[in-house]
Amino acid sequence: MRPIRAACLGTATLVALLTCTSVAGAAATDTGSAQTTGKARVITLTGVVQEVHRFPVSTTPGVVSQGDRVVVRSILSDLDGNEVGETNGTCTTTRGGTDEAEQCLVTYTLADGQLVVAGMFYNYLDPDASFDNAITGGTGRYDKARGSVHAELLNGVRTFTINLV
Numbered sequence: 001m002r003p004i005r006a007a008c009l010g011t012a013t014l015v016a017l018l019t020c021t022s023v024a025g026a027a028a029t030d031t032g033s034a035q036t037t038g039k040a041r042v043i044t045l046t047g048v049v050q051e052v053h054r055f056p057v058s059t060t061p062g063v064v065s066q067g068d069r070v071v072v073r074s075i076l077s078d079l080d081g082n083e084v085g086e087t088n089g090t091c092t093t094t095r096g097g098t099d100e101a102e103q104c105l106v107t108y109t110l111a112d113g114q115l116v117v118a119g120m121f122y123n124y125l126d127p128d129a130s131f132d133n134a135i136t137g138g139t140g141r142y143d144k145a146r147g148s149v150h151a152e153l154l155n156g157v158r159t160f161t162i163n164l165v
Helices: none
Strands: 041-055 069-077 083-095 101-110 113-122 131-138 147-154 157-164
Touching: 041 083, 069 101, 083 113
Parallel strands: none
Antiparallel strands: 041 069, 041 157, 069 083, 083 101, 101 113, 113 131, 131 147, 147 157
16 A cells, blocks of 8 residues: 555545645634625635545555545644644545546535535645635535635645635
């Protein structure tokens, strides 16, 4: 089994899950669905992977194959370093080999509800890989949420810019 570089799997994942530049916006505690407030909202968080496990389908060590699964959990913090939630996600490899692709489903759990995020993550072995995923829904203050999450590795820390529309 090939070792996983945890920093590359912020959400992946989401995992996914699961991986953005700092954007001026609401603090993590200033959360709310843009759907319920009628305003677009940006939340910037950082994530640190706590657990990540790959479940390969191939018996050949180091081979990434279609059908491999990754399960990941990260702690989320606001830009002041205060812990504000976590991500929990799974990714399934849809294309193996050196140009690997994974489809990820990640839940961002925050104090006022959850955001569900889905999308593709490419080449997890690249420590600088960024990704963009879609917000597909949510609960609590994020009920009916829509938008996107951009994730990027900055100074060794995975940063998530959550764009609620």
